[in-house]
Amino acid sequence: xxxxDYLFLFAGMGLVTYIPRWLPLLYLSHxxxxxxxxxxxxxxPVSILSxxxxxxxxxxxxxxxxxxxxxxxxxxIPTLLFALKTKSLGGTVLVGMLLYWISSLLL
Amino acid sequence: MFSLNHNISSxxxxxxxxxxxxxxxxxxxxxxxxxxxxxxxGLAFGVLADQTGIPFWAVGLMSILVFAGSAQFIxxxxxxxxxxxxxxxxxTFVVNLRHILMSSSLALYLHSVNRxxxxxxxxxxxxxxxxxxxxxxxxxGWDKVSALGVNHISNIVWVLSTISGVLVGQFIPQGAFGxxxxxxxxxxCLLVFQLQGKKFLLTGMLAALIAxxxxxxxxxxxxxxxxxxxxxxxxxxxxxxxxx
Numbered sequence: 153x154x155x156x157d158y159l160f161l162f163a164g165m166g167l168v169t170y171i172p173r174w175l176p177l178l179y180l181s182h183x184x185x186x187x188x189x190x191x192x193x194x195x196x197p198v199s200i201l202s203x204x205x206x207x208x209x210x211x212x213x214x215x216x217x218x219x220x221x222x223x224x225x226x227x228x229i230p231t232l233l234f235a236l237k238t239k240s241l242g243g244t245v246l247v248g249m250l251l252y253w254i255s256s257l258l259l
Numbered sequence: 260m261f262s263l264n265h266n267i268s269s270x271x272x273x274x275x276x277x278x279x280x281x282x283x284x285x286x287x288x289x290x291x292x293x294x295x296x297x298x299x300x301g302l303a304f305g306v307l308a309d310q311t312g313i314p315f316w317a318v319g320l321m322s323i324l325v326f327a328g329s330a331q332f333i334x335x336x337x338x339x340x341x342x343x344x345x346x347x348x349x350x351t352f353v354v355n356l357r358h359i360l361m362s363s364s365l366a367l368y369l370h371s372v373n374r375x376x377x378x379x380x381x382x383x384x385x386x387x388x389x390x391x392x393x394x395x396x397x398x399x400g401w402d403k404v405s406a407l408g409v410n411h412i413s414n415i416v417w418v419l420s421t422i423s424g425v426l427v428g429q430f431i432p433q434g435a436f437g438x439x440x441x442x443x444x445x446x447x448c449l450l451v452f453q454l455q456g457k458k459f460l461l462t463g464m465l466a467a468l469i470a471x472x473x474x475x476x477x478x479x480x481x482x483x484x485x486x487x488x489x490x491x492x493x494x495x496x497x498x499x500x501x502x503x
Contacts, residue, residue, distance in 0.1 A: 158317045161344045165334060166324035168352035172359045174381035178374060180366035192495050195462045196364045197393040198453040199487035199494075200357070202466035204386055205446050207474045207482070210467075216475065227440065228447055235448040244451075245292045248444025253437030 223259060227251045279404045286408020289395060293387045293409070294416040296442035300328055301417055302431055305424015307332070311339045315425040322418040327385065329480060330354045331421075357484045361389040368396040372403055383410025387442065390449045398452070462494030 153161075185193075209228055212219035231248040238244070301322075308318045313335065325331055330351045337347045361384050369377060380403070388410045395401035433439075454460050470486035477485075 153317075155317075157344075158320060161334075161347060162317075162321045162324040164344065164348040165321070165330065165351040166326075168348055169325050169327050169330060169355045169358070170382060172352075172356055173362050173384040174378060176359050176362040177366050177369065177377050177381050177384075180363055181369045181372055181377060182374075185367075188495075190367060191498075192491055193364045193367055195459070195491035195494050196360050196487060197390065197397075198450065198459045198463045199466040199490040200360065200386070200483065201390055201446055201450040201453060202463040202490070203470035203483050203486040205443065205450065206467040206470035206486070208443055210471050211474055218471070218475065224440070224443060228443070231444055231447050232451065235451040239452070241292060241445065241448045241452075244448035245295065245441055245444040248440045248447065249437035251437070252440035252444075253435075256434060256437065 223252065223255045227255055282402050282404035283408040285401075286405040287412050289391055289405065290388075290409045290412040290416075292441060292445040293391060293413045295438065296387065296445060297328075297413060297417045298420045299433075299438045299441070301420025302424040302428045303433075304328070304331060304335070305421045305426070306428035307424075308335050308421070309425045309428060311335050313338070313425070315422050318425050319418060319422045322421045325351070326382065326414055326417060327351070327355050328417070354480055357386075357480075357487075358384055360484060360487055361386075364393060365389065368393075368401075369403060369406075376403065376407070380407050380410060383407070383414050385410075385413065387445070388413050390446060394449050394452045458494055458498045461497065462490050465493055466490035 205228075207213060209222065209225045210218060210220065212222065227248060230251060231244060234247045235244040305315075305318055308321075309315075313321075321331060321334070325334075333350055333354060334347050337350065362381060365384065369380070372380075388406075391409055392401070392406045396406070450463065454463060466486050466489075469489050470482045473482035473485050
């Protein structure tokens with residue numbers, strides 16, 4: 153592919169990626185939002201985080217089936233407890249990495 | 260990139276932000292778990308792109324113009340399979356529709372902020388920067404310049420990691436130090452921060468359940484948007500009913 157081919161493709165991808173990131177923010181941040189929408193939007197972060205994590209923890213993505221013994225899930229339990237106890241983001245990331253590393257050496 | 264940020268800083272100082280350099284530094288500090296997570300993914304992406312025959316400059320161009328990890332992986336796989344540009348662009352659009360939800364939620368904390376600022380800010384909205392910024396905004400003491408810092412520092416690291424992946428990726432051992440778990444660990448902790456009361460716990464559990472079932476039944480990544488909207492809506496209604 154030539155520079156122009158790449159440029160056309162990536163500009164197109166960039167545009168369709170940017171618009172959904174940009175328009176809602178631009179529009180909603182200059183409106184008075186109804187209370188129900190505020191309440192609903194406040195539940196979005198927890199929902200997205202949970203939804204993003206779920207397949208990583210519960211699903212064998214190769215086999216496309218439920219798998220409740222993944223290293224990711226087993227490591228997630230002490231990592232979660234550490235996060236609850238310390239409320240430290242950096243510490244949790246490092247503890248998670250350490251445990252995952254150990255698990256990969258053991259398994 | 261930094262001179263750009265500097266312009267923003269001086270603009271925001273008119274809006275009662277005491278020290279925008281400090282804000283930017285706070286943003287950088289908050290972004291490090293994201294950066295740690297982006298490095299292995301960016302390197303892996305670069306290696307994949309290299310194997311597909313995409314040169315380093317094209318990878319850099321793509322990371323700058325698109326800046327969306329999962330869509331970039333899918334695009335490279337589609338290019339390898341000989342897909343047309345139109346179908347790749349359409350797929351990218353669908354995969355990245357989830358940003359509508361994030362962009363909408365961020366509006367809660369960026370109310371009546373200058374439109375140029377929002378235009379620059381929106382470019383850096385990703386799953387990761389969204390999660391970090393929303394958690395910080397909710398806790399309080401977080402401002403838009405710090406949030407912009409998180410977005411753009413993550414972006415710089417992503418661009419550099421993907422280019423490095425093409426150039427030196429095959430020499431780097433995979434999975435060292437459990438670095439592949441960095442983003443998972445970060446999401447786990449940010450999820451814990453979000454669980455401030457029963458309705459958040461309930462909504463989070465619903466989202467995990469729905470996402471798991473959705474993922475198994477429907478191919479692609481529609482589970483993120485689907486499960487988030489369903490869980491937030493059910494959580495919202497249960498909370499309303501319980502409140503009366």
